[in-house]
Amino acid sequence: MLKTIWTYAEHLPPVPDASRLYLGEGGTPLVKSRYIGKAIGLDHLYFKLENLNPTGSYKDRFASVLVSQMRAAGQTVCLATSSGNTGAALSAYCAAAGIQCVLVVVDGAPLPKIRQMQLYGAEILMVSDFGKSAQVTGHVFAKLTELCQMHQLPLPISAFHYCPSAMQGVQTMVYEIMEQLPQAPNHIFSPAGGGGLTLAMGRGVVSAKAATKVHCVQPEGNDTIASALRWGQEKAIPVDYSTTRISGLQVANVIDGNEVVNTCRQLGGRGYVVTDTEVFNWHQELARREGIFGEPAGAVALTGVVQALRLGELSPSDVVVCPITGSGFKDMNAVERNFGLPDVSAISIAEGLGRIEQFIS
Incomplete structure (x- = not known):
């Protein structure tokens, strides 16, 4: 039976069948680690391959529900914000629904994500310091909220604070697991x-x-939630300026942070703060040891797992799941910048055969 997010319709906001938009989202594989799990001391480490969704990230689950709701309401314009993946997802689903899409994206959003949005036909506006500065980000959110209210439009931000019903689409990942x-x-x-x-x-x-514990892992350059969760604080704390280089996690404002602290704490979860360098190292290990080419943000959860093991907060027999949030093709700039991969240029047949002999001997 084909699994889609609409398989779990009883957990989703009501949308008429005729308005439901399906592009292949959901039903992503859950694969067991072949190497990394054993190497770090876990017998049952799994990766949820959300990079295999239609536009290459878990945000397709959100976009499918939101654009389906817009179709049902007869809306023809979508004005949204994005750090990259949400914009790519919304622009694709809006294209399929015949809805005009206008996206305000964060400062420094990776070019492959921008190009993906443009190819789907979206109009793109990149605002200086949006996403990085808490003050600028708050101002943009406030102005866009005001504009959407004036024109009776939703403001599709992939957060429960702004779009609680559409975010239920993301919850379907858990039901699949x-x-x-x-x-x-x-x-x-x-x-x-x-x-x-x-x-x-x-x-x-x-x-x-x-009876599953949910843990929050953040890069140290955007530690709004994880430390608050770990050290018993009641609320998340915004940062003045996000300095992490992990695309998609540059969110200086709290947004859903307070609810994350409460919910994770109720479930027995902890917060983990990791460095960008650690994340990039495990990003490469995922590719070279598991054959999984995710975006750097997709290696953040695994980096948190490694830290939890180091702190003695996991047992070897525990069953642990990490989402690979998006495709590595989403942020090729990070690959070029962090791994120093050699250039590949054309050579003669003789030279090529000589090198092959060296490789296989």
Whole structure:
């Protein structure tokens, strides 16, 4: 049976069948680690391959629900914000629905994500310091909210604070995980910028009535939630300026952070703060040891797992799940910048055969 997010329609906002837009989102594989798990001391480490969604990220789950709702309401214009993946997802689903899409993107959004949005036909506006500066980000959100209210439009931001019903689409990831394993996992580690994905994981676990701990992992240059969760603070704390180089996690404002702290704490989850360097190292290991080419943000959860093991907060027999949030092709700039890969240029047949002899001998 084909699994889609609409398989879990009872957990989603009501949308008429005729308005539901399906491009192949959901039903992504859950694969067991072949190398990294054993190397770090875990017998049951799994990766949820959200990079295999139609536009290359888990945000397709959000976009499918939101654009389906827009179709049902007869809306013809979508004005949204994005750090990259949400914009790519919304622009694709809007293209399929015949809806005009205008996107305000964060300062420094990777070019491959921008090009993807443009190819789908979206209009793109990049605002200086948006996403990096809490003050600028708050101002942009406020102005766009005012504009959308004036024109009776939704403001599609992939966060429960702004779009709680559409974010239920992201929760379907948890329902799939529960069905793909013999029993509920002991732990789900989730990367966080504004916290929407982590909150979706937590609420999905609560809805599934599972005994699974959901942990929040953040890069140290955008630590709005993780330290607050770990050290017993009641609320997330915005940063003045996000300095992480992990695309998609540059969210200086709290957004869903307070709810993440509450929900993860209720589920027994912890916060983990990791460095960009650690993330890039595990990003490369995922590709070279597991054959998984995710975006750098997709390696953040795994980096948190490694830290948890180092702190003695996981057992070797624990079942642990990490989402690979998006495709590595989304941020090729990071690959070029961080790994120093050699250039490939044309050579003669004789030279090529000589090198092949060296490789195989």
